[in-house]
Amino acid sequence: ILSARTNNSSERKDVSLFNYARKNNFLEDDSSIIEKLYDKNDDSSKNTFYRLKNRLFNDLNRSLLFLHYNRSDYFAVLNSIHLSKIMYEKGDQYLTIFYLKQAESKSIKNEFYDLLDLVYNDFIHLAIESVQFNPAEYIEKRKKNREILLLINKIDDFLAELTYKIKTTQNYDWSKDNDLEQQAFFELVSNTKISNSVQLQLKIYNSISRILLQKHDYIGLEGYLKTTFIKFLKNKIFNKSNHDTKLQMLTYLVNSLFKNEKIEESLSYTKKLLHAMNEFNGFLYGKYLFYYYNALVINYQVNDKQQAIAILEEAKTKKEIQQLSIFNLFIYLNLAVLHFDLNQFSKSKSALVKLKMDEKFKNLDELLRYKINIIELMIVFELNDIDLFDYQLNRIKKEFEILRTKKEADRDNAFLQLLEKIEYLDVKELTLKVDEFVQNYNTEASSDADIINYSAWLLSKTKKGGN
Numbered sequence: 001i002l003s004a005r006t007n008n009s010s011e012r013k014d015v016s017l018f019n020y021a022r023k024n025n026f027l028e029d030d031s032s033i034i035e036k037l038y039d040k041n042d043d044s045s046k047n048t049f050y051r052l053k054n055r056l057f058n059d060l061n062r063s064l065l066f067l068h069y070n071r072s073d074y075f076a077v078l079n080s081i082h083l084s085k086i087m088y089e090k091g092d093q094y095l096t097i098f099y100l101k102q103a104e105s106k107s108i109k110n111e112f113y114d115l116l117d118l119v120y121n122d123f124i125h126l127a128i129e130s131v132q133f134n135p136a137e138y139i140e141k142r143k144k145n146r147e148i149l150l151l152i153n154k155i156d157d158f159l160a161e162l163t164y165k166i167k168t169t170q171n172y173d174w175s176k177d178n179d180l181e182q183q184a185f186f187e188l189v190s191n192t193k194i195s196n197s198v199q200l201q202l203k204i205y206n207s208i209s210r211i212l213l214q215k216h217d218y219i220g221l222e223g224y225l226k227t228t229f230i231k232f233l234k235n236k237i238f239n240k241s242n243h244d245t246k247l248q249m250l251t252y253l254v255n256s257l258f259k260n261e262k263i264e265e266s267l268s269y270t271k272k273l274l275h276a277m278n279e280f281n282g283f284l285y286g287k288y289l290f291y292y293y294n295a296l297v298i299n300y301q302v303n304d305k306q307q308a309i310a311i312l313e314e315a316k317t318k319k320e321i322q323q324l325s326i327f328n329l330f331i332y333l334n335l336a337v338l339h340f341d342l343n344q345f346s347k348s349k350s351a352l353v354k355l356k357m358d359e360k361f362k363n364l365d366e367l368l369r370y371k372i373n374i375i376e377l378m379i380v381f382e383l384n385d386i387d388l389f390d391y392q393l394n395r396i397k398k399e400f401e402i403l404r405t406k407k408e409a410d411r412d413n414a415f416l417q418l419l420e421k422i423e424y425l426d427v428k429e430l431t432l433k434v435d436e437f438v439q440n441y442n443t444e445a446s447s448d449a450d451i452i453n454y455s456a457w458l459l460s461k462t463k464k465g466g467n
Helices: 013-023 030-038 043-067 073-089 093-110 113-129 136-168 179-189 192-196 198-214 218-234 240-259 263-277 285-303 305-315 327-341 345-357 366-382 386-399 407-424 427-441 444-449 454-463
Strands: none
Touching: 013 043, 030 043, 073 093, 073 113, 093 113, 113 136, 136 198, 198 218, 198 240, 218 240, 240 263, 240 285, 263 285, 285 305, 285 327, 305 327, 327 345, 327 366, 345 366, 366 386, 366 407, 386 407, 407 427, 407 454, 427 454
16 A cells, blocks of 8 residues: 555565565665665665665554554554544544543553553643543542552562563572562552452462462462462453463463473363464464473373374474474474483484574574583483594583583583593492482482483483493
């Protein structure tokens, strides 16, 4: 619509620029594009190009607004507010009030308290210029709305700070040194206004579930999620606008049940997750397909590794999975681990080779790449390829030299040192070294961080009588 509003010549520079940029993933710099479009790169061409680029950018923005005009209730309220401002500038007070009332009604229904604040502000400003209505009603409404908005902001502040600390602080423990912070938070969530607000209840759920996740309290998380999920269903809290939260809650439940070794129940909730993914015409199906397949894989890898492999092979064919940046990591790392557990070491090595060939592999976290390389070394050890083992060992030491002095890699470093010596140890020496490793590093958190459990693998070597 926008591109056809002006001349319709066969050589449309704006259309050519858009098609060229889309084809090349917007990666080229401006200079190379100017040369291709104008056959030269002088000041005149640059000025023409930047005018064209800005016009195209504006058209793209407007087309996105057209496309998503009423995509959600939140957007619909924003549109009503926008229309009220247009009518206000035109001097049409009747339509200004009409659109503001429309925005107020939808905001109340969906608990868009931030947008309600904008609506009440506009009503009060409108009352200054008009005597058609008494502003007292809207002043009182704004006051009550801001009380709720203040609660929301406090919860958001807490959640933002907690999330940041969890992401940036190694082994951050909220329960140890934040007594005042905890007390303030639980006083906040006990506020009676929360029970009357769906949005506030959802925010409380987000806060408490993240706290329990951070504390690795999977038993507490399972109980809290079950109780909250049933309560939300009973009170008919779930709807299309918060469907993402429902799917997230089911995903957390699946994972917490798995961590608590309740495999059958976890698989039962995985079916519920799939059913919920198809609700509302499956508008979030693609977003949660990865979590669904991951739930199947982690559960079946416990008792039916061949089934887990079959699920991964199926997941490989799904375009929603293929588009993920972690596609190769999810598929091939899991395949490598499963084949390793089945003593299919050649297949395990092949899966890791495919993973490492991916251009995104070098952008992975350094510690994760270190762990993956150690897994590859374990595979080479199992294949009894001594020359390749020595070569890979020296390469790993050189490539990850910095990590070999970092605390977060202590467990990996200790395992690598033991793996290097294992072929020279007799049964008694190996047993002593393995017992020492297990005693020093066998915590739940450290074991969870292993791709293949180091302790379990080492113990299996002592049971087999060493190398």
